[in-house]
Amino acid sequence: MNLSALITPKNLVTAAVLIVLGLMPVLTTVFDQPFYLDIATRIVILAVAAASLNLILGFGGMISFGHAAFVGIGAYAVGIPIYYEYYSGFLHFPLAIAVSALFALVTGAISLRTKGVHFIMITMAFSQMIFFLFLSLEEYGGDDGLLIWSDSELFDGLALDDPSTFYYVCFVSLVGVLLLLHRIVNSRFGRVIRGAKSNEKRMSALGYPTYRYRLVAYVISGALCGYAGALMGNFTNFISPDMMGWGRSGELIFMVVLGGSGSIIGPVYGVLSFLLLEEFIPDVMDLFADGAGVYWHLPFGIILLLVVLFVRGGISGFLNRLTKR
Amino acid sequence: MSVLLEIQDLQKSFGGVKATKHVSLDVLEGEVHAIIGPNGAGKTTLISQLCGEQMPDAGLIRFAGKTITRAPFPARARLGMARSFQITSVFQDMTLLENVALSVQAHDGHSFRFWKRADSETALNEKAMTFLTEVGLADKAHVLSREVSHGEHRQLEIAMALATEPKMLLLDEPMAGMGSEESARMVDILKKFKGEKTMLLVEHDMDAVFALADRISVLVYGEVIATDKPEAIRDNEAVKRAYLGEEAD
Numbered sequence A: 001m002n003l004s005a006l007i008t009p010k011n012l013v014t015a016a017v018l019i020v021l022g023l024m025p026v027l028t029t030v031f032d033q034p035f036y037l038d039i040a041t042r043i044v045i046l047a048v049a050a051a052s053l054n055l056i057l058g059f060g061g062m063i064s065f066g067h068a069a070f071v072g073i074g075a076y077a078v079g080i081p082i083y084y085e086y087y088s089g090f091l092h093f094p095l096a097i098a099v100s101a102l103f104a105l106v107t108g109a110i111s112l113r114t115k116g117v118h119f120i121m122i123t124m125a126f127s128q129m130i131f132f133l134f135l136s137l138e139e140y141g142g143d144d145g146l147l148i149w150s151d152s153e154l155f156d157g158l159a160l161d162d163p164s165t166f167y168y169v170c171f172v173s174l175v176g177v178l179l180l181l182h183r184i185v186n187s188r189f190g191r192v193i194r195g196a197k198s199n200e201k202r203m204s205a206l207g208y209p210t211y212r213y214r215l216v217a218y219v220i221s222g223a224l225c226g227y228a229g230a231l232m233g234n235f236t237n238f239i240s241p242d243m244m245g246w247g248r249s250g251e252l253i254f255m256v257v258l259g260g261s262g263s264i265i266g267p268v269y270g271v272l273s274f275l276l277l278e279e280f281i282p283d284v285m286d287l288f289a290d291g292a293g294v295y296w297h298l299p300f301g302i303i304l305l306l307v308v309l310f311v312r313g314g315i316s317g318f319l320n321r322l323t324k325r
Numbered sequence B: 001m002s003v004l005l006e007i008q009d010l011q012k013s014f015g016g017v018k019a020t021k022h023v024s025l026d027v028l029e030g031e032v033h034a035i036i037g038p039n040g041a042g043k044t045t046l047i048s049q050l051c052g053e054q055m056p057d058a059g060l061i062r063f064a065g066k067t068i069t070r071a072p073f074p075a076r077a078r079l080g081m082a083r084s085f086q087i088t089s090v091f092q093d094m095t096l097l098e099n100v101a102l103s104v105q106a107h108d109g110h111s112f113r114f115w116k117r118a119d120s121e122t123a124l125n126e127k128a129m130t131f132l133t134e135v136g137l138a139d140k141a142h143v144l145s146r147e148v149s150h151g152e153h154r155q156l157e158i159a160m161a162l163a164t165e166p167k168m169l170l171l172d173e174p175m176a177g178m179g180s181e182e183s184a185r186m187v188d189i190l191k192k193f194k195g196e197k198t199m200l201l202v203e204h205d206m207d208a209v210f211a212l213a214d215r216i217s218v219l220v221y222g223e224v225i226a227t228d229k230p231e232a233i234r235d236n237e238a239v240k241r242a243y244l245g246e247e248a249d
């Protein structure tokens, strides 16, 4: 492979994004802006969730409208043990992954019997069930939410309550998940998933029991999202059923589509632009007219809609087309 | 010759339309069995029931000694039935090589392999390449499927069916929409496998049918009105009236 062939707009942007994200703790320290490390941490964690959703949404064509449930399950898998004073991360993280995987297995086994709008509705219904379940669990705060007064304990010297350390744990997780997804998508399994999205009838004619492969993809996606949830539980010291509402699931879909569902890195761009727009549009509006910032939802929504409607393949698709020129 | 596919009294209706009426038919091991009949005769519906894309209302299908009347679509493919579609049905966003490799992969154990890059598996690619070569598409291996011509799509359909190394090919109008030159090429391709693969060939192109078929069944309004050797079918009065006559107009 020719080295100069690697220098494409997309690769440059990817490299730049990953480098800047990788240096965030240093940058925020140098510029003394700890608040931005907070945003960056949130971006990185949500990127893990969005990238996981993209495995089934972008590559498998399964539009799950309930993925926030997995994030919520992952967060409660940290919150509830801590409530009972079990602090070990070696409990929290495997628990988050296992419970999410199980929830994905059960709900996926049922949802994947349906297609199209029905699939969207049924995944949403399952996530709402979990939402109302946690709402009704008074012991864990119900709709008031649950305070997480500690972080998961891992190794000595890896203190998750240190913002920089925690950020790096999230960042390494993101890179790991992206690599893992990259391998999966290009493997035999990934090819089957992509084939089933592209032409289900042909896959059957070839002899593939597509349901099984979809289900496994759904479980992988749910488990990784649950892992993101466990990171989220460590990040915020307060969790509530709100984080698994259908609006949150919708936001995840939006981030994926905005960034480009056809690419592994796309969702990272999506989350990044989503959160940055959300953060800065109010400030920019205030510059024009004092107090206008409170109406930030309007331009925010318009920008998102325009990108989704007119930029085929989202941000990543746009960068790809720059390369082809 | 032994019977590979046995169809007994198959029936299927869509609302009031009886697309398959009491169809009984044997396909012998190794033969090319053509099915001809006017538009709407129920040829595609018959193939769909054989491969499991649609379930019959009544009747029996036996394939390679197993009753498969209600077996699921993919399970039948794994038993060795491969079908091609009247309306091209391939993976448009993959290259021709990937299309065929995915077909090879279907019959190479399970695909719960998550780590190794599929497109760098030499054995898979080489095998896929041999099938592309068989149908004359080797030079287009790395072209995206959506970028090749209609005729090439039809050839790709055949390569994908062959790549599953089936006992039997169910071909639904492989020459559909082709010019005479392309049709002739397709006949040559199929001729290579005549005798080696059992084929059920649905086709309107009579030159192709008479060039390839060992036996022909004529389907009219969901009913088989005759099954015989090509010469006999040509001379069959009922067939002439019902079908070949219309063609001559």
Ligand SMILES: Nc1ncnc2c1ncn2[C@@H]1O[C@H](COP(=O)(O)OP(=O)(O)OP(=O)(O)O)[C@@H](O)[C@H]1O
Binding pocket: B014, B017, B018, B019, B037, B038, B039, B040, B041, B042, B043, B044, B045, B046, B086
């Ligand atoms: N899914 C369906 N729903 C309702 N009617 C159907 C369906 N599929 C086929 N039919 C009807 O069944 C009859 C047989 O159709 P079929 O497609 O099997 O014919 P065919 O012999 O393949 O025709 P052609 O030569 O045009 O391909 C037609 O009258 C058709 O309208």
Ligand SMILES: [Mg+2]
Binding pocket: B043, B044, B045, B086, B172
């Ligand atoms: Mg037809």
